[in-house]
Amino acid sequence: MRTSEKEIVRSLPLFSEMAEDHLDEMLTGSFLQRFPATVVLFSESDHTDFLHVLVDGQVELYASANNREGTMTLIKPVATFVLASALTDSAYQLSARTLESSQILMIPAQNVRTAMSNDQGFAQKAVRELALCYHGVVRAYKNIKLRTAVERLANYIIVQNRRQGETGVIKLPIEKRTLASMLGMTPENLSRAFATLKPYGIRVDGAEICIEKPGDLETLAKPSELIDAH
Amino acid sequence: MRTSEKEIVRSLPLFSEMAEDHLDEMLTGSFLQRFPATVVLFSESDHTDFLHVLVDGQVELYASANNREGTMTLIKPVATFVLASALTDSAYQLSARTLESSQILMIPAQNVRTAMSNDQGFAQKAVRELALCYHGVVRAYKNIKLRTAVERLANYIIVQNRRQGETGVIKLPIEKRTLASMLGMTPENLSRAFATLKPYGIRVDGAEICIEKPGDLETLAKPSELIDAH
DNA sequence: CGTTCAATTGATCAGCGTCAAACTAGGTGG
DNA sequence: CCACCTAGTTTGACGCTGATCAATTGAACG
Numbered sequence: 001m002r003t004s005e006k007e008i009v010r011s012l013p014l015f016s017e018m019a020e021d022h023l024d025e026m027l028t029g030s031f032l033q034r035f036p037a038t039v040v041l042f043s044e045s046d047h048t049d050f051l052h053v054l055v056d057g058q059v060e061l062y063a064s065a066n067n068r069e070g071t072m073t074l075i076k077p078v079a080t081f082v083l084a085s086a087l088t089d090s091a092y093q094l095s096a097r098t099l100e101s102s103q104i105l106m107i108p109a110q111n112v113r114t115a116m117s118n119d120q121g122f123a124q125k126a127v128r129e130l131a132l133c134y135h136g137v138v139r140a141y142k143n144i145k146l147r148t149a150v151e152r153l154a155n156y157i158i159v160q161n162r163r164q165g166e167t168g169v170i171k172l173p174i175e176k177r178t179l180a181s182m183l184g185m186t187p188e189n190l191s192r193a194f195a196t197l198k199p200y201g202i203r204v205d206g207a208e209i210c211i212e213k214p215g216d217l218e219t220l221a222k223p224s225e226l227i228d229a230h
Numbered sequence: 231m232r233t234s235e236k237e238i239v240r241s242l243p244l245f246s247e248m249a250e251d252h253l254d255e256m257l258t259g260s261f262l263q264r265f266p267a268t269v270v271l272f273s274e275s276d277h278t279d280f281l282h283v284l285v286d287g288q289v290e291l292y293a294s295a296n297n298r299e300g301t302m303t304l305i306k307p308v309a310t311f312v313l314a315s316a317l318t319d320s321a322y323q324l325s326a327r328t329l330e331s332s333q334i335l336m337i338p339a340q341n342v343r344t345a346m347s348n349d350q351g352f353a354q355k356a357v358r359e360l361a362l363c364y365h366g367v368v369r370a371y372k373n374i375k376l377r378t379a380v381e382r383l384a385n386y387i388i389v390q391n392r393r394q395g396e397t398g399v400i401k402l403p404i405e406k407r408t409l410a411s412m413l414g415m416t417p418e419n420l421s422r423a424f425a426t427l428k429p430y431g432i433r434v435d436g437a438e439i440c441i442e443k444p445g446d447l448e449t450l451a452k453p454s455e456l457i458d459a460h
Numbered sequence: 461c462g463t464t465c466a467a468t469t470g471a472t473c474a475g476c477g478t479c480a481a482a483c484t485a486g487g488t489g490g
Numbered sequence: 491c492c493a494c495c496t497a498g499t500t501t502g503a504c505g506c507t508g509a510t511c512a513a514t515t516g517a518a519c520g
Contacts, residue, residue: 044456045455045456063372063375063376063456064376065372065376065377065452065454065456065457066376066377066381066452068376068377069376070372070375070376072368072371072372072375083361084360084361084364084365085361085365087357087358087361088358088361088362088365090365091456093365093368093369093456094368116354116357117354120350120353123350123353123354123357124346124347124353126357127317127346127353127356127357127360128317128318130314130357130360130361130364131313131314131315131317131318131360132318133364134314134360134363134364134367135314135315135318135320135323137364137367137368137371138302138323138324138367139323140371141302141367141370141371141374142293142295142300142302144371144374144375145293145300145302145374145414146293146294146295146296146298146299146300147295147296147298148475148476149475149476150475151296175498175499176498176499177498177499184375185476185477186476186477186478187498187499187500188476188477188478188479188499188500188501189475189476189477190499191499191500191501192476192500192501195500195501206484206485206499222295222296224295225275226274226275226293226295226321226323227295378507378508379507379508380507405466405467406466406467407466407467415508415509416508416509416510417466417467417468418467418468418469418508418509418510418511419507419508419509420467421467421468421469422468422469422508423508425468425469436467436517
């Protein structure tokens with residue numbers, strides 16, 4: 001465990017209030033590892049051995065059942081994932097794979113649970129983190145239950161535009177087939193959804209999306225503070 | 231705040247480790263109230279003023295967007311709800327209404343947050359509670375994203391059968407239209423889903439469901455430890 | 461015994477998935 | 491530098507799932 005790795009962890013709100021010695025203790029046995037793209041990190045039914053911290057790259061959390069598969073969420077650096085599973089000492093519940101070459105800090109789940117029961121500041125932050133994660137899934141659940149595929153895409157575009165500086169031109173940060181899976185549709189249907197949005201001023205050129213009539217797009221999308229990420 | 235109410239709260243794992251004086255403090259300003267059926271307790275965009283404890287009756291958490299509405303989960307006594315919202319001092323995120331006459335203990339959210347920062351035992355239990363809630367929504371999200379309507383119904387029947395003593399006959403604990411909404415379909419489609427399950431040994435008589443070929447049902451449902459509640 | 465609302469049934473339609481084929485872009489080797 | 495390969499994307503045709511609309515049946519309650 002080198003200093004730089006400790007600094008990465010310390011920069012996260014989740015660990016910001018943890019006592020120095022508890023942090024050191026938790027990080028013993030942790031290791032920073034680089035994975036190539038498309039590597040499966042763990043499967044949903046595996047027992048949770050590590051809390052993961054994505055330091056660099058991109059990770060997809062997905063789930064499988066029957067013969068179907070769906071993206072549940074995407075992790076961008078720097079962020080932790082599978083905290084809830086690490087704390088409850090259960091299965092991961094979701095599978096994970098790298099979408100690109102990624103650097104991941106792996107912290108033994110047992111260490112995290114020990115820190116949790118010993119460190120008051122950490123427990124407080126964990127409560128906050130878990131509450132936010134919970135609301136995140138609730139939003140995703142509402143999104144898929146209350147909106148059509150085209151509406152989900154329209155709202156995705158609006159959120160990306162806000163995140164990328166409200167310029168009216170966005171660059172998709174992921175492949176379209178991954179986006180399709182995250183929005184709960186097939187790649188073919190995503191193509192058609194983009195076509196459906198053409199009359200609403202959406203122009204597509206590869207990974208670049210141009211929003212020519214923001215007002216019309218919003219009218220269709222009906223964005224909601226209680227569904228879409230801020 | 232009478233003793234009986236305190237005993238109810240104390241019986242919940244979430245509050246089991248809280249120090250006596252912190253518990254008393256938290257319960258000042260709390261009140262037990264009875265609501266008739268079909269009453270809206272709060273709306274998703276409302277600011278969270280109270281942590282709710284359902285003591286008796288049944289409550290539906292639902293969400294609305296555009297002109298659609300969907301049941302997100304059902305609360306059965308004795309259980310808390312909207313803990314995450316109370317702790318983050320944000321909007322409820324979900325709306326709530328009583329499905330039947332219900333008794334609810336309402337604890338000021340500010341008191342809960344105070345207790346959280348003062349009481350180590352409570353913080354530990356809150357972490358656990360939130361992690362379990364999180365996995366609960368993840369399951370629901372996987373359920374709707376990876377299964378068809380008929381599969382969701384089949385798995386619902388299997389879970390209910392297990393909960394009601396594996397007798398092969400279950401009694402639906404809610405109206406069919408509520409069940410339909412929870413399973414993410416229309417009441418009409420639920421009727422047809424039951425009809426689809428007839429060849430798999432499902433007989434319906436009002437709220438009573440008979441499972442005549444458990445094996446066939448399971449083959450269709452493909453139940454998963456990682457989606458269906460235990 | 462009539463009112464009311466849930467549940468069912470039928471007909472139709474929209475949304476989305478599946479399958480197949482064509483097209484495109486990025487990378488590789490000749 | 492170009493031909494070629496591969497994988498992602500797009501387009502078209504078709505079919506299934508589930509929603510909508512309308513009408514009927516059934517059950518609970520005053």
